[in-house]
Amino acid sequence: MEQxxxxxxxxxxxxxxxxxxxxxxxxxxxxxxxxxxxxxAADVTFWAAMxxxxxxxxxxxxxxxxxxxxxxxxxxxxxxxxxxxxxxxxGLMGLVTSVWQLLALRILxxxxxxxxxxxxxxxxxxxxxxxxxxxxxxxxxxIFVGNxxxxxxxxxxxxxxxxxxxxxxxxxxxxxxxxxVMTLIHEDMSVRHPTEERPPFLKGMTEVLRYPALLSMIGxxxxxxxxxxxxxxxxxxxxxxxxxxxxxxxxVTGLILAGAGAAGALSSTVIGWFSDRTGHKSILVTxxxxxxxxxxxxxxxxxxxxxxxxxxxxxxxLGAMLPSASAMLAGLVPPERRATAYGLAGSANSVxxxxxxxxxxxxxxxxxxxxxxxxxxxxxxxxxxxxxxMVHIHQAEASEQRTIDPARTREQPA
Numbered sequence: 088m089e090q091x092x093x094x095x096x097x098x099x100x101x102x103x104x105x106x107x108x109x110x111x112x113x114x115x116x117x118x119x120x121x122x123x124x125x126x127x128a129a130d131v132t133f134w135a136a137m138x139x140x141x142x143x144x145x146x147x148x149x150x151x152x153x154x155x156x157x158x159x160x161x162x163x164x165x166x167x168x169x170x171x172x173x174x175x176x177x178g179l180m181g182l183v184t185s186v187w188q189l190l191a192l193r194i195l196x197x198x199x200x201x202x203x204x205x206x207x208x209x210x211x212x213x214x215x216x217x218x219x220x221x222x223x224x225x226x227x228x229x230i231f232v233g234n235x236x237x238x239x240x241x242x243x244x245x246x247x248x249x250x251x252x253x254x255x256x257x258x259x260x261x262x263x264x265x266x267x268v269m270t271l272i273h274e275d276m277s278v279r280h281p282t283e284e285r286p287p288f289l290k291g292m293t294e295v296l297r298y299p300a301l302l303s304m305i306g307x308x309x310x311x312x313x314x315x316x317x318x319x320x321x322x323x324x325x326x327x328x329x330x331x332x333x334x335x336x337x338x339v340t341g342l343i344l345a346g347a348g349a350a351g352a353l354s355s356t357v358i359g360w361f362s363d364r365t366g367h368k369s370i371l372v373t374x375x376x377x378x379x380x381x382x383x384x385x386x387x388x389x390x391x392x393x394x395x396x397x398x399x400x401x402x403x404x405l406g407a408m409l410p411s412a413s414a415m416l417a418g419l420v421p422p423e424r425r426a427t428a429y430g431l432a433g434s435a436n437s438v439x440x441x442x443x444x445x446x447x448x449x450x451x452x453x454x455x456x457x458x459x460x461x462x463x464x465x466x467x468x469x470x471x472x473x474x475x476x477m478v479h480i481h482q483a484e485a486s487e488q489r490t491i492d493p494a495r496t497r498e499q500p501a
Contacts, residue, residue, distance in 0.1 A: 098206055102206050108259075120186050136448075204432065212422050315439075317443045321459050346395060349399075350400070371412055376468070
C-alpha cells in the first residue's frame with residue numbers, strides 16, 4: 088500500500104469518528120434545551136435555530152484563517168487541532184446549566200473546529216492529482232456513514248444514559264479521531280509554502296481568490312450547501328403530513344434519511360473514482376441537473392414511500408456532487424494553497440448552512456411546505472448552469488502548472 092493510500096485509509100476512519108462525534112448529539116439539541124428550561128414550540132424552535140446558526144456563522148469567520156495557517160504550518164496539525172478542540176467543547180456541553188452557556192459553547196465550536204475542511208486539505212495535499220476524485224469521494228463516504236449512524240446510535244445512548252452522558256461519548260469519539268491522525272498519519276510537508284515564500288497573512292487569502300474560476304467555484308459550493316440544507320429541516324414535518332393519522336413519522340423519517348445516506352455513501356466513492364477518468368466538472372453538472380429533476384416530483388408526492396424513493400435517488404446525486412466539487416476546488420489552486428482554498432470554501436459552506444433553513448422558514452410561512460422542494464430544484468439547476476458556464480477547469484489547471492513547475496511551463500508556448 089502506498090503512502091497516500093495509508094493516509095487516505097486512516098483519514099477516512101478518523102473522519103468517520105469525527106462525524107459520529109458531532110452527529111451523536113447535535114440532532115438532539117432541540118430536546119436538550121427543554122431540559123435546560125426552555126419550553127413551548129416557538130421558544131424551542133428559536134433556540135434550536137440560534138444554536139445551529141451561531142456555530143455556522145462563527146465558523147464562517149474563522150475557517151479561512153485556519154486554512155491559511157494550515158498552508159503555513161501543515162494540514163495534519165490543523166486536523167488534530169480541530170478534532171481535539173471539538174472533543175473538549177462537545178464534552179463540556181454535557182455540563183452546562185443554562186441555554187446561554189450552551190450557546191457560548193456552540194459559538195466556540197464554530198470558531199475552533201472545522202474537521203471536514205481540515206481533512207479535505209490534508210487528503211487532497213497527499214493524494215496524486217489523478218486520484219483526487221476517488222480520495223475525496225472516500226472522505227465523503229465517511230461523512231455519510233457518520234451522519235447516518237451517529238443520530239441512530241446517539242438516540243439509543245440518550246435513551247439509556249441521558250443527554251448529558253451522550254455529550255461525553257461524542258467528545259470521546261472526537262478525541263479518538265484526533266489520536267488516530269496524530270499517531271498514524273505522516274504528512275508530506277513538501278507541499279507547504281517555504282518560509283521565505285510565504286505571503287503576508289491577509290494577502291495570502293486575497294491572492295488565492297485571484298486564481299481563475301476559484302471564486303466562482305466557492306459560490307457554487309455555497310449554493311450546493313444552501314440547496315441541501317433547505318430540505319432537511321422540513322422532512323420530519325412533511326413525512327408527518329404524508330403519514331396523516333398513521334403515525335410513525337419519526338421512524339419513517341429515520342428510514343428515509345438512512346436510505347439517502349447509504350445511497351450517498353455508495354455514490355461518493357464509486358462516482359469519485361469514475362470522475363477521475365471522465366472529469367469532475369461533467370460529473371458535478373450532470374449530478375446537479377439530475378438532482379434538480381428529482382426534486383421537482385417531490386412537490387407532488389402523496390405517500391411516504393414515494394418520497395423515500397425520490398430522497399434515496401437524491402442522496403445518490405448528492406454523493407456524486409460533493410466530492411466532485413471538492414476535487415474541482417483542489418484542481419483550481421496549487422497544492423501549497425489548497426488549505427486556504429478549502430478554508431474559504433468552508434466559510435461559504437457555513438453561510439449556506441445558516442441561510443438555507445432561514446429561507447426554508449420564510450418559504451413555508453408564505454407559500455407552504457411543498458414549495459421548498461421547488462426552491463431546492465431551482466438552486467440545483469442554478470448550480471448546473473453556473474458551473475458549466477463560469478468554472479473553466481483547463482485555464483485553472485494551466486495556472487497550477489505554472490505555479491508548481493515554472494521551468495517546464497517556459498518551455499511550452501502559452
